[in-house]
Amino acid sequence: MNKNKLFTAAVTSTLVCAALFAGILVFSVLNYINWNGFHSLLLSKEILFAIKLSFITATVASLLATAAAIPTAMTLSRMNFPGKNIIETLLDIPIIISPIAMGCILLIFFNNTMLGKFIEKNFITFTFEVSGIILAQFIIVFALAVRILKSTFDDIDERYEKVMRTLGANKIKTFFYCTIPMARHGIIAALILTWARAMGEFGATLTLAGASAMKTETLPLAIHLSLAKADVQQALTVVAALMVFTGSGLLLVRKAVKKII
Amino acid sequence: MIKIEKLFLKAGEFNLKNINLNIKNGEYCVILGPTGSGKTLLIECIAGLKKINSGKIFLNEIDASKLPPEERNIGYLPQDYALFPFLNVKENISVGLKLQKCRFEEINTRVADIAETLSINHLLNRDIKALSGGEKQRVALARALIVNPDILLLDEPYSAVDSSMRRRLWWQMKALHQKTQKTIIHITHDFQEAFALSECVHIIIDGKIEHSCRSKDIFKKTTNKKVAEFLGICNMASVKEYKIQDNKILIKCPSNVLHLPLNCNIRDGQTINFGILPDDIKIIFKNDSTDDENILKGKIISTIENGNSCELFVKIPDLDGICREGVIEIKAFPAQDEKKLFKEGNEIKVSLPPDKIHVFMENK
Numbered sequence: 001m002n003k004n005k006l007f008t009a010a011v012t013s014t015l016v017c018a019a020l021f022a023g024i025l026v027f028s029v030l031n032y033i034n035w036n037g038f039h040s041l042l043l044s045k046e047i048l049f050a051i052k053l054s055f056i057t058a059t060v061a062s063l064l065a066t067a068a069a070i071p072t073a074m075t076l077s078r079m080n081f082p083g084k085n086i087i088e089t090l091l092d093i094p095i096i097i098s099p100i101a102m103g104c105i106l107l108i109f110f111n112n113t114m115l116g117k118f119i120e121k122n123f124i125t126f127t128f129e130v131s132g133i134i135l136a137q138f139i140i141v142f143a144l145a146v147r148i149l150k151s152t153f154d155d156i157d158e159r160y161e162k163v164m165r166t167l168g169a170n171k172i173k174t175f176f177y178c179t180i181p182m183a184r185h186g187i188i189a190a191l192i193l194t195w196a197r198a199m200g201e202f203g204a205t206l207t208l209a210g211a212s213a214m215k216t217e218t219l220p221l222a223i224h225l226s227l228a229k230a231d232v233q234q235a236l237t238v239v240a241a242l243m244v245f246t247g248s249g250l251l252l253v254r255k256a257v258k259k260i261i
Numbered sequence: 262m263i264k265i266e267k268l269f270l271k272a273g274e275f276n277l278k279n280i281n282l283n284i285k286n287g288e289y290c291v292i293l294g295p296t297g298s299g300k301t302l303l304i305e306c307i308a309g310l311k312k313i314n315s316g317k318i319f320l321n322e323i324d325a326s327k328l329p330p331e332e333r334n335i336g337y338l339p340q341d342y343a344l345f346p347f348l349n350v351k352e353n354i355s356v357g358l359k360l361q362k363c364r365f366e367e368i369n370t371r372v373a374d375i376a377e378t379l380s381i382n383h384l385l386n387r388d389i390k391a392l393s394g395g396e397k398q399r400v401a402l403a404r405a406l407i408v409n410p411d412i413l414l415l416d417e418p419y420s421a422v423d424s425s426m427r428r429r430l431w432w433q434m435k436a437l438h439q440k441t442q443k444t445i446i447h448i449t450h451d452f453q454e455a456f457a458l459s460e461c462v463h464i465i466i467d468g469k470i471e472h473s474c475r476s477k478d479i480f481k482k483t484t485n486k487k488v489a490e491f492l493g494i495c496n497m498a499s500v501k502e503y504k505i506q507d508n509k510i511l512i513k514c515p516s517n518v519l520h521l522p523l524n525c526n527i528r529d530g531q532t533i534n535f536g537i538l539p540d541d542i543k544i545i546f547k548n549d550s551t552d553d554e555n556i557l558k559g560k561i562i563s564t565i566e567n568g569n570s571c572e573l574f575v576k577i578p579d580l581d582g583i584c585r586e587g588v589i590e591i592k593a594f595p596a597q598d599e600k601k602l603f604k605e606g607n608e609i610k611v612s613l614p615p616d617k618i619h620v621f622m623e624n625k
Binding site: 182 | 329
């Protein structure tokens with residue numbers, strides 16, 4: 001075997017190993033499930049509630065996070081200013097620390113600080129509420145969206161924007177008619193990844209919104225609650241639902257995006 | 262008319278320094294300079310894409326120094342064309358008209374007109390990815406021209422096309438300029454391109470305009486060493502000991518006296534530089550008349566054949582210590598029977614015609 005073939009085999013085998021490992025993990029879960037009671041468990045009120053809540057909160061959080069990340073990433077990519085590195089590091093904190101620690105920080109902010117208490121009292125309550133789930137997911141996935149979009153904007157040659165300016169577009173029109181269409185792949189990638197990450201968010205949600213059955217019970221929290229009461233079959237049913245629901249969601253979005261682009 | 266007064270711009274470690282330019286309406290002007298000399302920065306300043314630190318830019322006698330790019334009515338064709346990949350050819354060309362909120366019928370008419378002028382009608386429904394380099398260039402030009410700009414800025418417009426296509430596009434551009442009479446500022450590092458297309462040339466080196474002239478005078482009125490080096494006047498020499506007599510500079514060599522034209526102000530004792538293009542050195546064959554001046558003897562040390570031309574590196578003992586260890590480069594176009602004379606080790610006689618020698622001052 002020559003060196004080129006060896007290299008291709010080595011590279012491909014990594015993909016095969018990763019896919020095999022993921023397949024084995026999925027199979028082991030599916031193998032352990034008691035399929036006789038699966039259908040009734042999946043359609044139980046509690047799990048349907050968790051699926052619906054997860055879908056709504058993850059969609060809202062990923063849409064808000066991507067929308068907020070676009071101008072943030074654009075500023076970080078296009079402008080140089082003092083303290084830029086410090087700001088970038090601050091924005092990366094949710095990625096660096098564990099989600100549970102991020103949840104703690106949020107809980108302390110809303111319960112122990114003047115500003116947090118003021119927001120909770122006068123605007124919106126986040127602790128142990130559905131809005132808390134969205135905020136926790138938003139905080140975690142916003143950093144991810146900023147990272148993806150900053151690298152997208154970094155890759156866009158500024159000459160396109162310059163040409164648009166000379167054709168008569170002001171900065172706002174240039175942003176909407178040139179920068180956003182140029183960044184469309186990155187924006188869609190950010191939406192997909194943030195949605196998937198928000199669907200699986202657990203630590204920050206648990207700490208800020210709590211794990212109240214039928215109130216703040218997302219799919220990962222439903223797994224946690226099932227395991228807490230030693231109901232392994234229900235936990236595995238939710239795991240399967242989470243895998244199928246998130247996986248098929250991603251697959252559908254990928255197919256739709258391929259058709260659009 | 263474009264008038265630039267005392268323009269300064271600091272861009273990181275690089276500066277544009279005291280740029281002064283006057284370009285008449287309808288003129289085709291080339292800004293010529295090596296890579297990294299500040300050409301693109303300069304036209305970006307004219308287009309309003311870079312904020313200048315000081316100085317003034319007047320466009321049609323209006324101070325445009327602080328106007329945003331969208332209010333300068335300038336067409337810009339960047340290097341690599343920057344055609345929008347998410348739009349097809351027709352959509353690319355019509356972007357400017359859509360921004361002006363032109364009616365659908367007007368957009369169609371004007372796109373058809375410009376496509377006809379640039380012979381790109383057949384490309385209108387194509388995807389950008391399916392275009393060749395020359396086609397992309399014409400589409401980008403159509404996109405810039407369709408909004409009827411007062412000034413057209415071309416940033417190395419032929420860098421992405423092959424040399425035969427480049428020459429065809431030169432003549433198309435020349436014809437287009439004659440037809441539209443637009444003021445064009447074209448930047449390039451290729452002085453053949455500058456010579457072929459422009460009426461006036463400004464040479465920029467290290468962020469400073471070093472030389473401005475009509476394009477036909479580009480090799481004649483060069484009195485600056487940096488410019489001469491950029492133009493390829495590679496046979497450069499410098500001397501401290503010389504005599505000025507009868508409006509000529511005389512340089513004493515071991516077996517000859519070189520006569521140089523006195524075409525710039527020289528203060529006593531000032532070091533002078535002089536140079537000659539490799540093609541301007543004359544090779545003297547046995548049967549040639551001997552009324553040539555500055556005849557020097559030498560030995561061929563290396564030969565590079567290049568199709569119908571030949572580059573010779575000749576060691577001239579008289580120029581030892583004056584010009585790069587006494588070695589000069591000559592470009593010759595020998596007849597078939599003369600080629601055998603150009604062998605390494607052969608003795609050769611050359612003449613440096615005084616009217617072809619460029620004398621320069623030391624750059625400050």
